[in-house]
Amino acid sequence: MAGSNANPHITEIQAAISEIVHTIPVGLVFDSHFVITELMARQDNIYAKFSAAYSILPKAHSEISKMIDGCACERLLHSTAKLNSFSKNVRDNASLNAAWIRLKCKNKTCPICKPTRVTG
Secondary structure, eight states, X not given: OOSGGGOTTHHHHHHHHHHHHHHSOTTOEEEHHHHHHHHHHHXXXXXXXXXXXSSXXXXXXXXXXXXXXXXXXXXXXXXXXXXXXXXXXXXXXXXXXXXXXXXXXXOTTOTTTOOOOOOO
């Protein structure tokens, strides 16, 4: 299966990514390697099923990184350039990867953080 659209485990992995991002305190910076490492530790079965659909692991990790966008966070920017971090990946090799900042969840129906509604 070549693309993320063909992966039958998209919904599961997106939910797992969202859960991980929601554990990060608002305002803190994190990177894709952190999310992937947490997926492997917390949701190893979902991570394994999702990754198995790709012929090479870096492609699966690239797709996971793309799914982080919009999960109560946004890419760090400096002027018009996207910023990266430099951290160890799952193979213990340091490399560049996307850096994100955790934002307050704006989804009033978010099943994870369940924001309280202000009335009146």
